[in-house]
Amino acid sequence: MKTTVAFIFGCRSVEHEVSIISAVQAMRSVNREKYDIVPIYVTKNGEMYTSEKMFEIESFRDMKALIADSEPVTLIKKGKDVVLKYLNNKMFSKKKDVVLNVAFPVVHGTNCEDGTLQGYLEFLGLPYVGCDVLSSAVGMDKAVFKYVMKAADLPVLDCICFYAREYAKNKNEIIEKAEKEIGYPMIVKPVNLGSSVGITKAADKNALIDAIDLAVSFSDKVLIEHAVSAIREINCSVVGDADSCEASVLEEPFMNDEILSYEDKYMSNSKSSGSKGMASLSRKIPADISEEKSTEIRELAKKVFKALGAAGVVRIDFIIDTDTNKVYVNEINTIPGSLSFYLWEATKLPYSELLDKLISLAFRRNRNRENLTFTIDTNILSGVSFGAKGAKGSKI
């Protein structure tokens, strides 16, 4: 009897394919002596499938064939357990429903990483790896994330934020406001997408209008912040929970364009060596910065982690304004590409041990919750009645 871990990946998100790469990498690195793995691939329609073939990245090249070869499944609650149920199970079939002990979401982007999947697992009562609903949701919305950071006195770039319909109505006012409060060059971002999708830099008014047009096609809510001209981007991963966490060594990703685009992040090396996800992006580890700055950023990363109430493994992206040498928190990835394993390997934590630690953290959160009081053992309904006969009971 091994602990059964359900890896959930794919999902209705623009980063669907990246998630597959991250998940396959993770599943192949788990200590199989200790854990049994159930891959649960969620299609772009939101259907769930499982198959032994999902351990091979090649299987995903021909998606139709893979689906035809996989079993449609769903998660249901059965007594105290959450089980993987085979939907097409015929009588006398050999496929037996599997009791799951813990879920491992390896999903990126909206409709999954943003607390959606976490809420589903929470509702089922299945312990899961990583951030909870609130921290996932806040981490996904770049604007709300900034507000939380500001409230915790952590350094972020000022921004303005508006909705697509607001913009359609008051286009000129918003652009004027941006020019006045932020000033060129600006960066325009949809608030809720990961992996730099839909993000553009604008040096003048025309570019700004184009940039906003692109951003609103991805999200109803857009934010604009000042583009730091002399910039270094530094990333740091954090592992743990609110009680104790550690920061990894730092990385500095190299940019082809002025900002790290989606192509940079996931496509740059894909033609030659096959998709390796974030792990293959050209970068420098550890980042070439002073010991002092490195310590500052790592401490800052832990503060961000705690302020958000994050858990599991996250990657926090920082910006250094090289003119002022000031560090800003840029954004958080609550489920980072490749789970940032390359940063932890550089921090002397092998991938299988990182995964082991993440699963332990999931159980730990679950136990902490079980140790709290959720139900009170008096039934208020016992004394209540509704109708005219209810003279004896109290009324609501």
Added chain:
Amino acid sequence: MFLPIIAMAVAVVSGFLGLIRQYQMLQQNSYFASRYFGWLKGNAPLLPLILKGFIVILALLAALLGESTLKESLTLFVAVALYFGWRAAALNGESIKKLVYTARIKRMLAFSVVLLLVLGILGIVFKGIVSVVLLTVLVLLSLFPELLCFISLFALKPCEKMIANHYINDAKKILSSVYGIKVIGITGSFGKTSTKYILSRILSEKFNVLHTPESFNTPMGVVRTIRESLRADTEIFVCEMGAKNVGDIKEICDIVHPDFGLITSVGAQHLETFKSIDNVFKTKFELYDAVKAKSGTVFANGDNKIITENAAEDVILYSSSAGTNYFAENITSGRNGANFDLVLNGERVSVSTKLLGRHNILNIIGAAAVAYSLGVSPEDIAFAVSRLTPTEHRLELKGSLNGSLLIDDAYNANPEGCLEAVNVLNSFDGMKKVIITPGLVELGDKEFECNKALGEAAAKVCDKIIFVGKKRSEPLVLGAKEAGFNADNMYIAASFKEAMEIYTSFCDENTVVLLENDLPDNYLK
């Protein structure tokens, strides 16, 4: 022909009904024939017994007259059985702890019904002496389901043994298949259940823990816990082990093979079965042998003399004060409960807990010692300890009138426990100390002495004393006076309501009151 068939049906039904009550009592005596027999001896009502005996004699007489007479009068006899059966089944229905229809009870019921049916059918089919014997036995069994109860118990013993062995092997298989699981055995004459809860809570800071629920501390209780609740992700199984006879602990150890052992105490419990304290010690230390066989570690209570004098050198002792590697220091009590320094193998952490009393602190130390050796950090231990909650009305610390503090020990009715409660009261340094108690009851010959001792102890600790009940409190008053307590500070209240009125007149934020051996809720509302 028709009549005997009805009679047989009635006999089966009445046997069945009568058995419900008998099985209820057998179940409550843990399926021990001897204990069940003891209950029978103490509880069999005389009149029905005579009546039933009379019916059996009538049946025998009818049998003497011949097979046909017996068959014809059979209905009459079993009708009487039906009446008693119905009465007995009603008794089960009225009791608080009814018969639980477990698989074993169902098997025994089925066996008994089949036995009655076979007797009846063969009795009708056969002729002559065979029929007479069979039908007489049928009458006898339906009238005395006690006999049926014994017969089914013994007849199914081998079968039950086989089933139990199957379950035991299944549990062993499950336990050995869980990757990396560690088993901790806890035993002791007292304190093992509370320690089990404390240990599980502390360990849950770091591990997925399963513990045997409530007092599931027999081999089958442990087996059931493993089969029903052990999960693939369980990392530690905390197993309480109870014993009434030599070999009981070994039996459980042979199932779970503990990696760690915790022995909370060796004392004079169950001496009627153990015969000697030495046997109690030997039995508790069967856990030591099992753990050592796996080269594990055993922890034991270093406050307990029998343990310190007899335990092997490699047993790791813990104690409520310095002298071992795991102990507590600087114990104080205050508004937030007990505070003390926990010293764990040289590491010191300050803890605070709502659990009061030396026995509780000792249990915490024992649990902390085991958790520490399993890698739970002192900080995590301190946090878990701060979250422990006391059992209701057992040295439970609460806010009370005028901002004063209440130690609710209303459920405590044993003399040693009461004196310990007074000690707890004494540990509230710098506060005005008050006791409200009606004294102890139902202690027979010892009652007067115990209450006098309680009065004395209270006199040494308290600033004010309120005894409840003029007549009941006479020995308490005597004890307090002999200890030289100023009579001006002693009140005798007629009721708890009055006691609380007296208390309200002088209590303030700096007052702590110990409420001993009665319920506070009735009048605090």
